[in-house]
Amino acid sequence: MSSSTGGRRLARHAGRIVTDAGQQRLLIVSPVRNEAAHIERVIEGIAAQTVKPARWIVVDDASTDDTLSLLRAHERELDILTVIARRPSADLDRSADRLARAAAPRAFNAGLAHAGTSRATATS
Secondary structure (H helix, E strand, C coil): CEEEECCEEEEEECCEEEECCCCEEEEEEEEECCCCCCHHHHHHHHHCCCCCCCEEEEEEECCCCCHHHHHHHHHCCCCCEEEEEECCCHHHHCCCCCCCCCHHHHHHHHHHHHHCCCCCCCCC
């Protein structure tokens, strides 16, 4: 899949964005829930990287603390940050299937879908 952005064509491959020039750029997807005590340190850490990701999608999975409001405040300041707020899903939360109730993978997949990709690879 490819798209055009500002005159540059981009191809998406397994969670990375590759420009026509072949330069790879990093996409980070972070599912979070009730991380108000820690999220600002994470944001500061990502912002301080010498090689920043091209895009950082944080999926708040129905936090009951101030996580979402903290993320929204930083979203206005950090141009690489996109925040998605997910609401509880009563159908999945009541499911007898333990894997269907796995919140972090559902939130991660929502972030990938928002980025326009459905595949990711782990790198070490």
